[in-house]
Amino acid sequence: MKIIGAILLLGLSSCISPKPGVWQTMDLGEFTITVPKGSKVQPQESVDSYRAKIIGDGFEFTFEYGAYSPKLTLSPEEYIQLEEWHMDESFGPLFSILKPSPTLESVVKKDDSTYLATYKARECINSDSCSLNIDRDLYRRYFAIKDSTLEYEFRLPKELLQHDFTVSTTDSTFKRVFIPNELDKHDAGVYMINRNSCIEDNEYHCWKQLALFTSGTVKISRSELKEILNSLTLK
Incomplete structure (x- = not known):
């Protein structure tokens, strides 16, 4: 937990503002994400992964990084x-x-x-x-x-048909952004993997996986939520 705490402090102290006075980019060690200014990071206890919450005005995300991160809502x-x-x-x-x-x-x-x-x-x-x-x-x-x-x-499960999905792949990453049609009924989030960390080219058995999802009521606009989720980048 001391290591994670140090990473979080480093990330918060090195925030940059692509939209001065409105947004900040958090460097959280393994990834970066752009969120409304004033958002805070709250570490969570975890045994095998790097887990924390990102809490802002009108939203809350939980993220988990590691080999056992959940796959979340599949496309x-x-x-x-x-x-x-x-x-x-x-x-x-x-x-x-x-x-x-x-x-x-x-x-x-x-x-x-x-x-x-x-x-x-x-x-x-x-x-x-x-x-x-x-x-x-x-x-x-x-x-x-x-x-x-x-x-x-x-x-297909009904839940899958009630989301908008954006899936993108590069030589080194896989990224799935999903946003439900009704934010009060389902989570929105991002699932990403570092494809270079996968075992025997199995993209669902990788050491470096990141799952980030909404936890609680979302009160920001759909466009702002989409912008936050799309901004997430693995290092």
Whole structure:
């Protein structure tokens, strides 16, 4: 905590004002962020990460930097990329016991919220011990069984469809800014990673990850909130 405290003091003492008298850029050691002048940093206890709050007039952010920072609200594209529908109650328990495991062949968008995932399942279907053959009626409630494939229709979580996302990628960083349509119902925030810190090119297993999100009522304008979130830069 002494190290973190020193970083915070250094950051506050070295603030610059891109908009004199109105805004200040805080240098918080691992990243910088531009916020309305007068904002303060409040360190938080944490075991494996650098965690604190940024408190200003009409807003409060919590941030966490480290290997275990939360991914926060995924964009629809990330939801598909990470195959998050595998966590569905109607999918996970049945699919996980299929041996040999079916392999994902394609994901096709049917409309703004509905997708169809198709899996190659020939090896499992041809196996006498495959759970699919033992209890086919149960599987048919959730999957379409066609020859050697399984089809699973899923919907994106409603929360994902109630946000505006801006995703940007460079050779060294990934950044996702998300702002809900209704600020009183969902958090806004930023998720960033240093791509050079990722293990085996896995962009979701990285040592240097930053999650920053609103914690409490947001009373600043939507444009000001967007400007703050977009200003966040990893060092």
